[in-house]
Amino acid sequence: MARRSRTERLDRVRGKRRRLYVVASAVSAVALGAIVLALVLAGVDAGAEPAAAELEADTIGMLAADEATISIDASETVQGLIEVPNVTGSPIEEAELLLGAAGFEVVRVSTPPGDVASGTVLAQAPPAGERVLTGSAIELVWADPTATATGTTLIGQRSYGRSPVVCIDPGHQERANTSPEPIGPGASETKAKVTGGGTGVVTKQAEYKLVLAISLKLKERLEARGVTVVMTRTTDAVDISNSQRAKVASNAGADLFVRVHADSSTNADIRGISTLYPSGNDWVAPIETRSLAAAKAIHSAVLVSTGAGDRGLAKRADLSGFNWSTVPAVLVETGYLSNPVDDRALADPSYQNTIADGIAAGIFAYLGM
Numbered sequence: 001m002a003r004r005s006r007t008e009r010l011d012r013v014r015g016k017r018r019r020l021y022v023v024a025s026a027v028s029a030v031a032l033g034a035i036v037l038a039l040v041l042a043g044v045d046a047g048a049e050p051a052a053a054e055l056e057a058d059t060i061g062m063l064a065a066d067e068a069t070i071s072i073d074a075s076e077t078v079q080g081l082i083e084v085p086n087v088t089g090s091p092i093e094e095a096e097l098l099l100g101a102a103g104f105e106v107v108r109v110s111t112p113p114g115d116v117a118s119g120t121v122l123a124q125a126p127p128a129g130e131r132v133l134t135g136s137a138i139e140l141v142w143a144d145p146t147a148t149a150t151g152t153t154l155i156g157q158r159s160y161g162r163s164p165v166v167c168i169d170p171g172h173q174e175r176a177n178t179s180p181e182p183i184g185p186g187a188s189e190t191k192a193k194v195t196g197g198g199t200g201v202v203t204k205q206a207e208y209k210l211v212l213a214i215s216l217k218l219k220e221r222l223e224a225r226g227v228t229v230v231m232t233r234t235t236d237a238v239d240i241s242n243s244q245r246a247k248v249a250s251n252a253g254a255d256l257f258v259r260v261h262a263d264s265s266t267n268a269d270i271r272g273i274s275t276l277y278p279s280g281n282d283w284v285a286p287i288e289t290r291s292l293a294a295a296k297a298i299h300s301a302v303l304v305s306t307g308a309g310d311r312g313l314a315k316r317a318d319l320s321g322f323n324w325s326t327v328p329a330v331l332v333e334t335g336y337l338s339n340p341v342d343d344r345a346l347a348d349p350s351y352q353n354t355i356a357d358g359i360a361a362g363i364f365a366y367l368g369m
C-alpha cells in the first residue's frame with residue numbers, strides 16, 4: 001500500500017491550486033458565478049432531506065451481491081467538517097484573518113472594484129454555511145484596486161488564468177474487458193477493468209452508446225461557454241479501463257472529471273437520477289470536498305432540467321474510476337435502463353438534451369462561471 005500520507009497529498013493539491021489561482025480580470029461574471037453556485041448549493045441543502053434511500057448498485061459498481069445496496073444520506077455529518085463563515089462584505093484582510101484562524105486556506109480572486117468599496121470581499125466559494133473539511137481552500141472574490149478590466153468578460157476564465165478543463169467520461173465501451181486492475185493506487189483488491197454496461201429493457205439501447213450521445217451533447221454545451229473538454233472516448237470500439245479513464249482526467253489537470261452513466265436495477269419500478277461522488281478512503285480524501293460540491297451542483301441542476309425523480313447523492317469508496325482520480329470527480333446516473341419509462345425517455349434525443357443542459361448548468365455553477 002504505497003500511499004502518500006494525507007499531509008503530503010494535501011500539500012500537493014494545495015500547491016497545484018496556488019498555481020492555478022492567478023489573478024483574473026473577469027469582472028462581474030466571477031461574482032455572479034459564485035452567487036449562482038451559492039444559490040444552487042443552498043437549494044440542494046433546502047430540498048435534500050436525508051434521503052436514506054437505498055440504491056441498487058449500478059452495473060459499473062460491480063459489487064458483490066451482498067453489497068448491492070448503498071445508503072444515501074446527503075446531510076450526514078462527516079468527521080472534520082466545519083461550517084464556512086460568512087465573510088462577504090468584509091475587508092479582504094479581515095476575511096483572511098478570520099478564515100485563517102478557523103483553519104481554512106484562503107485563495108484570493110481579484111476583480112476590479114467598479115462601484116463597490118475597494119478591498120471588499122464580493123463573493124465567496126464555498127458559500128457561508130457550507131460544511132467543508134478543515135484546511136479547505138475558500139475562494140474570495142474581492143475588489144482589488146490593482147486589478148484592471150480587460151474590456152471583455154472572460155467568462156470561464158475565472159481564477160484559473162486559463163479556460164477551465166472538464167474531462168468527460170462516457171461510461172463503458174462496446175466490449176467489456178474483465179481482466180482485473182487494482183481498485184486504487186497500491187491496492188491489492190482488484191476489479192474488472194471496464195464492463196459493457198446496461199441495456200434498455202424496452203428499447204434495447206446499449207448504455208455505452210446512450211452515454212456517449214449524452215456526453216457529446218454535454219461537450220458541445222461546455223465548449224460553447226469556453227470550457228476545454230477532454231473526452232476519455234468518442235467512439236464505442238475502445239479498450240480503456242476505469243483507472244485509465246481517471247488517469248486521463250488527472251493527467252489533463254481537469255478541474256472536474258464527469259462520468260456519465262445510466263443505471264440498472266433488478267427492480268423495474270425504480271427510476272430517477274442519482275449522482276455519485278468519491279468518499280470514504282484515503283485515495284479520495286483530497287478530492288472529496290470538491291467532488292461533493294460538484295455533485296450537489298450537478299445533481300440539483302439536472303433534476304430541475306429533466307424533472308426526473310431524485311434518487312439522491314451517493315458516496316462511493318469502491319469505484320476504480322474515482323479512486324485513481326487526483327481531480328474532483330462525479331458520476332451521474334442519468335436514469336434507469338431497467339425501468340420502461342426511464343428507458344424510453346433516455347432514448348429520446350430531446351430528453352438527452354435536457355440531461356446535457358442540466359449537467360452543464362451544474363458544472364458552470366460549480367466552476368463559478
Ligand SMILES: [Zn+2]
Pocket residue numbers: 058059060171172197198207261262263
Ligand atoms: Zn454504467
